[in-house]
Amino acid sequence: MRMTEFTEQVSAVSELSPAGELRTVVSPQCVVQENEPLSRRTTLRVGGSADLWVEPATEPDLIAMLQWAGDRGMPVMLLGRGSNLLVRDGGIRGMVICLCQPHFARVEVEGCRVRCGAGARLKAVSNEARNHELAGLEFLEGIPGSVGGALRMNAGAHAGSIFDAVVEVRLLDLHGRVQVMSGAGMEAGYRSCPMLRTHVAVEAVLEGRPEARAAIEQRMKEFNHKRWSSQPAAPSAGCVFKNPDSIPAGRLVEELGLKGARVGGARVSMEHGNFIVTEAGSTAAEVLTLINRIREKARSERGIELETEVQIVGEEADQP
Numbered sequence: 333m334r335m336t337e338f339t340e341q342v343s344a345v346s347e348l349s350p351a352g353e354l355r356t357v358v359s360p361q362c363v364v365q366e367n368e369p370l371s372r373r374t375t376l377r378v379g380g381s382a383d384l385w386v387e388p389a390t391e392p393d394l395i396a397m398l399q400w401a402g403d404r405g406m407p408v409m410l411l412g413r414g415s416n417l418l419v420r421d422g423g424i425r426g427m428v429i430c431l432c433q434p435h436f437a438r439v440e441v442e443g444c445r446v447r448c449g450a451g452a453r454l455k456a457v458s459n460e461a462r463n464h465e466l467a468g469l470e471f472l473e474g475i476p477g478s479v480g481g482a483l484r485m486n487a488g489a490h491a492g493s494i495f496d497a498v499v500e501v502r503l504l505d506l507h508g509r510v511q512v513m514s515g516a517g518m519e520a521g522y523r524s525c526p527m528l529r530t531h532v533a534v535e536a537v538l539e540g541r542p543e544a545r546a547a548i549e550q551r552m553k554e555f556n557h558k559r560w561s562s563q564p565a566a567p568s569a570g571c572v573f574k575n576p577d578s579i580p581a582g583r584l585v586e587e588l589g590l591k592g593a594r595v596g597g598a599r600v601s602m603e604h605g606n607f608i609v610t611e612a613g614s615t616a617a618e619v620l621t622l623i624n625r626i627r628e629k630a631r632s633e634r635g636i637e638l639e640t641e642v643q644i645v646g647e648e649a650d651q652p
C-alpha cells in the first residue's frame with residue numbers, strides 16, 4: 333500500500349463518529365446509537381440521554397464493545413429494563429450497554445435448573461419455570477426487570493431474593509474476560525451484589541424444585557394480587573429506599589406525613605409511601621428534590637438515615 337493510501341484510510345477512520353467507529357468492530361446486527369434519550373428506556377420516564385447506546389447481538393460483540401470502550405478510557409454502564417434507575421437530567425457520558433437482543437434473552441430449562449440470559453425478563457423466567465413445574469421462582473413474576481438487573485440488585489419479593497436460587501453466574505470483567513462464579517461466591521446482600529458494580533452478568537443458572545403446576549400458578553396469582561393491591565400503576569422505579577432495620581421505609585414515609593407530597597410532576601404515591609411516581613414532563617431534578625426532602629425529614633424527625641435502593645446515575649443538567 334502506498335503511504336498516501338494508508339494516510340487516507342487512517343483519516344477516513346478517524347473522521348468517523350464514535351458510533352461509526354464502533355460499528356466497524358462489531359457485527360451488523362448490533363444496535364449502536366448516539367444521544368439516545370434514556371427517559372424512554374427507564375420506567376420512571378425521566379432523565380437525559382446516553383452519549384452512546386449499544387445493544388450487542390452476541391457475546392463476542394459485547395466483548396468487542398467492552399474492549400473498544402476500555403481502549404478509549406470510555407466509561408461503561410449496563411442498563412437492563414431500567415426499572416431501578418434514576419438517570420439525572422444531564423444524561424450519561426460514555427457507553428450504555430443493554431443486553432436486550434434475543435441472544436441474551438434466552439430462558440432454557442434443564443432438569444431443575446433454568447439457564448437464563450442476563451437480558452431475559454423476570455416474568456419470562458418465572459413463567460417458564462411454572463410451565464416446567466419448577467417452584468421457587470414465582471416471586472420474580474411481578475418484578476419488571478431483567479435477570480442482569482435483578483442479579484445486580486439481588487431483587488426480591490414475598491420473602492424470596494434471586495440469589496436464594498442462583499447456582500452460578502457467567503460474568504465478564506470490563507476487559508471482556510469471562511469468569512463463572514457460584515451464587516454463594518458472589519456474596520450478594522440486601523438489594524445489592526457488589527461484584528456486579530465492576531462486572532457484567534451475561535447468564536445465570538437458577539434452581540427450582542419440582543411441584544405441581546397448579547400450586548405454583550396459585551401462588552403466582554396470590555403474589556400478583558398482593559402486588560397490584562398495594563403499589564401504583566403510574567411510572568415509578570419501584571421502592572425508592574431500602575428498608576431501614578427499625579421500620580419499613582413506606583410506613584416511615586407515611587408516618588412522616590409525606591404521602592402525596594409533590595415537587596413539580598414528581599409525587600409520593602398515595603398507594604405506597606416508598607414509591608415516587610412521575611407525570612409526563614417531570615424531570616429527574618424534581619424526583620431528586622423529593623427524595624432529599626424525605627431523607628431530611630426522616631433524619632431530623634426520626635434520626636433515620638435512609639439509603640436509596642434506586643440507582644442514581646448520570647450528570648446534572650447544565651444550569652440555564
Ligand SMILES: Cc1cc2nc3c(=O)[nH]c(=O)nc-3n(C[C@H](O)[C@H](O)[C@H](O)COP(=O)(O)OP(=O)(O)OC[C@H]3O[C@@H](n4cnc5c(N)ncnc54)[C@H](O)[C@@H]3O)c2cc1C
Pocket residue numbers: 375409410411412413414415416417431450474475476477478479480481482483484485486487488489528531532533534563568569570571643
Ligand atoms: C413497579 C415496580 C415494582 C418493582 N418491584 C420490585 C420488587 O418487588 N422487588 C425488587 O427487588 N425490585 C422491584 N423493583 C425494582 C426493579 O424492578 C428491580 O431492581 C429489577 O431487578 C431491576 O432490573 P432492571 O433490568 O430493570 O435493572 P436496571 O434498572 O436497568 O439496572 C439496575 C442496576 O443493575 C445494573 N445492571 C443491569 N443489567 C446488568 C448486567 N447484565 N450486569 C451487571 N449489572 C447490570 C445496572 O447498571 C444498574 O446498576 C420494582 C420496580 C418497579 C418499577
